[in-house]
Amino acid sequence: MTVNSNYIIKICVLGEANVGKTSLVYRFIEKKFRGNY
Numbered sequence: 001m002t003v004n005s006n007y008i009i010k011i012c013v014l015g016e017a018n019v020g021k022t023s024l025v026y027r028f029i030e031k032k033f034r035g036n037y
Contacts, residue, residue: 011025013025
């Protein structure tokens, strides 16, 4: 028996400007880190 597990996850990242929210999400999704911003 094959189980098809497709998940859609929505995450809301809150915080002050210029603290690295986008870099954190990018690190989680792409397994890479952008040091310049």
